[in-house]
Amino acid sequence: MGTLRDLQFALQLKIEELRQRDTLIDELELELDAKDDLIRRLQGELDRMRVTLSTPGSSAAGCLALRNSSQRVKRRAVMAEPTGWVDKQVPPQPTLTSHSKSPESQELIRGALQENSLTKHLERGQILALVDCMHPNTVSQGSCVIREGDNTSLAYVIEEGKIEETKAGHKLQTLEAGRLVGEIALLHSHTCSTTLTAVINCKLWVIDRQSFQSIMLTSGHRRISQALDLLRSVPFFRSLAEDALMKASDALEECRYSEGDYIIRHGSPADAFFVVSQGQVKVTERRSVSEEPMCLSTLGRGDWFGERALRGKEIKEEGRNEEEEVDEEKVKEEKDVEEEEKKE
Structure with missing residues (x-):
């Protein structure tokens, strides 16, 4: 059993360890605040450049919707640091x-x-492009992949090792x-706040910021161009100025x-104008x-529907719910009976 002096010394060591942990927590909180500020600045850059990414998913038909509503679906996006590209100019072709x-x-x-918070909302084509341009690299045990305080432009996917x-x-x-590690470097030049060291020999896949930006800007420009082409094909928009x-x-x-999904059903309030971008949409009517x-x-x-929704009017495309129709038939029959009784 230790002496009182030994216990006091052990207590001092424990206090010092706790103090160091508190200091580390404070540093991490400051780092988190800095990253939050970076995200806000990137969001502002994103809104300015209007490079949007939609969530991937399989479907038989895809439509672009312009809604007559103050509430719009939140659109997720990723934007890199400024590159000098203006919306109306063709971006430089990436190599x-x-x-x-x-x-x-x-x-x-x-x-x-797809599991990383930064890249999980990218569409399938962007993911495939990133996978395709990643190049391999190996790091031996004990070597630094990223060093604290360095300024890097690379991100890594670990395939083997720790x-x-x-x-x-x-x-x-x-x-x-x-x-995926070091992903912040893909968005913006920044100083690394941590050190990444290979515990054992590692095999990594690497992508640089320039390649990431090229893929994002090219896909964003393509999406905007496709949306403009679709809108120009609609008579309702032909008279609008370019801006x-x-x-x-x-x-x-x-x-x-x-x-088989319904886009608009008969009797439902219409608040969106649709342009078909892929697949086919069937318009049906149920008369009874x-x-x-x-x-x-x-x-x-290139076909469209719902243009009256932009003027604040409702349209009705397809049969309503059968229960609603049955209820209306009953109401009509009751009115007919009442009219017959009045005549008698």
């Missing part, structure tokens, strides 16, 4: 090098990108295969529907409860 990968490596990189993350000599966590068309294209939201819906027309890419 991206493709690097061959095994199907297993491709799947691992895709999974890492990486230890430390700050001021204190271990924060151990990162294993299937993780008004740009604002309308920015207000468009991508909506995806599976085969007992009859099957009758197809009036089939709309394809």
Whole structure:
């Protein structure tokens, strides 16, 4: 059993350890505040450049919707630091090098990108482009991947091995295969706040900021151009000036529907104008409860519907819920009976 002096010494060591942890927590809180500020600045840059990314999903038809409503779906986006590209100019063509990968490596990189908070909302084409241009790198045990205080432009996906993350000599966590690390460097030039060291020999896949920005800007420009082309094909928008068309294209939201889904139902309030961007949309009408819906027309890419919603008017495209129709039939029958009784 230790003496009182030994216990006092152990207590002092414990107090010092707790003090160091408190200091580390304070530093991490400051770092978190700095990252929040960075996110706010990037969001402002994002809004200015209007480079939007929609959530991927399978569907039989895709429509761009312009809503006559003050409440719009929140659109997620990622934007990099300014590159000098103006909306109406064609961005410089990126020179991206493709690097061959095994199907297993491709799947691992895709999974890492889709699980990371920064890249998980990218669309499928953007994910595939990022996977394609990533190049391999190996790091030996004990080597630094990222050093605290350095300014880097690279992000990494761990395929094999383990990486230890430390700050001021204190271990924060151990990162294993299937993780994307250093992703903030893809958005903006910044000073690394932690050190990443290989615990064992590691195999990594690397992407640089310039390649990431090129993919994001090119896909954003393509989406804006496609939206403008679709709007120009609609007579309702042909008389609008170019600036008004740009604002309308920015207000468009991508909506995806599976085969058999209703876009507009008869009797429902209409608050959106739709342009078909892919797939087909069937317009049907049900003239009575007992009859099957009758197809009036089939709309394809470039076709539109719902233009009266932009003027604050409702439209009705397809049969209502059968229970609603049955109720209306009953009301009509009751009115007919009342009229007959009055006549008698």
